[in-house]
Amino acid sequence: MRFESLNPFRAEQENKEQRKAEFAEFIKAFDFDKLKELIRGQVRPDHGDEISICPAEKIVPDFSGSSGEYKPETKIIKFNPDRIRDRADMIGVNPDIMFNHVLIHEELHAASDTPCDDNSVMVREFNVGFSRVTRIKKSPITITGIYKAWNEGVTESMAREVTHDYVTGTGLFSEENFDQYKKTLEEPSGNPEIPYAPEVELVDALIDRLADASDKDRREIWQMVKDAFISGEGFNSQDLNQLTREVLPDGFLADLAGASAKLTVRRLTAELKSNNKLGLLSSPVIRHIKRMVEGYLESMGKLG
Numbered sequence: 315m316r317f318e319s320l321n322p323f324r325a326e327q328e329n330k331e332q333r334k335a336e337f338a339e340f341i342k343a344f345d346f347d348k349l350k351e352l353i354r355g356q357v358r359p360d361h362g363d364e365i366s367i368c369p370a371e372k373i374v375p376d377f378s379g380s381s382g383e384y385k386p387e388t389k390i391i392k393f394n395p396d397r398i399r400d401r402a403d404m405i406g407v408n409p410d411i412m413f414n415h416v417l418i419h420e421e422l423h424a425a426s427d428t429p430c431d432d433n434s435v436m437v438r439e440f441n442v443g444f445s446r447v448t449r450i451k452k453s454p455i456t457i458t459g460i461y462k463a464w465n466e467g468v469t470e471s472m473a474r475e476v477t478h479d480y481v482t483g484t485g486l487f488s489e490e491n492f493d494q495y496k497k498t499l500e501e502p503s504g505n506p507e508i509p510y511a512p513e514v515e516l517v518d519a520l521i522d523r524l525a526d527a528s529d530k531d532r533r534e535i536w537q538m539v540k541d542a543f544i545s546g547e548g549f550n551s552q553d554l555n556q557l558t559r560e561v562l563p564d565g566f567l568a569d570l571a572g573a574s575a576k577l578t579v580r581r582l583t584a585e586l587k588s589n590n591k592l593g594l595l596s597s598p599v600i601r602h603i604k605r606m607v608e609g610y611l612e613s614m615g616k617l618g
């Protein structure tokens with residue numbers, strides 16, 4: 315028996331070094347120019363020039379956190395290869411596709427980050443996709459307010475499209491490989507390891523509802539959503555604002571803005587699918603209290 319195997323600390327250290335080397339290799343091989351080009355191809359040409367993504371040196375391995383995380387205050391992506399491998403294992407999908415998928419999801423947060431308004435003495439505020447980030451100046455406190463769940467759903471739906479284009483376009487995986495991967499994510503398995511399944515379902519339900527109630531088709535509406543996401547205009551973008559105002563029941567966007575907990579996401583999805591008017595389901599007072607509680611819980615969270 316070799317001495318090393320009797321020393322668990324040393325074995326763990328060596329293992330960690332090896333995983334760090336694997337991470338470095340993955341980032342080195344990743345084609346950032348290609349990704350940027352693919353994201354540009356997803357949105358209207360006039361939004362394309364504003365897009366910037368995190369370069370390789372701003373992506374750091376973090377073996378203790380969630381699969382991936384974009385930090386708007388430092389413009390850094392944290393990436394946890396161990397967590398991604400475990401997750402892929404528990405879902406039953408190819409971990410190498412998931413490496414690309416998680417990085418692309420986080421890069422889409424970076425791509426939808428917008429310059430901040432620096433008018434106030436106390437805070438800096440800026441949009442990351444549909445969500446609004448408020449940073450208290452001279453302190454590390456960052457609050458991700460409004461449209462948190464919706465923003466994750468849009469990010470993730472788009473990430474699945476871009477990951478398809480990236481892994482098949484670069485020849486890393488075949489169409490069949492990716493189909494298999496995507497199918498497993500889309501199965502209604504209820505597996506909590508599947509990234510943002512309820513949020514993606516919410517996005518689908520809202521687009522269906524808007525398509526049903528207007529003369530626009532799903533594809534057109536999804537395009538509007540993607541443009542509003544990348545530009546950071548969110549529901550203030552002209553076409554989306556007009557469409558949602560015409561179609562959605564009063565108070566729906568306020569509820570959507572406040573939604574961050576999975577339970578709320580599922581309730582809103584069910585309501586969109588059942589065509590109920592939200593106002594009839596709960597009194598304004600109860601909805602107001604719910605929003606306050608969700609807002610508080612959300613202020614404890616961050617972009618995942």
Ligand SMILES: [Zn+2]
Pocket residue numbers: 419420423466469617618
């Ligand atoms: Zn995210």
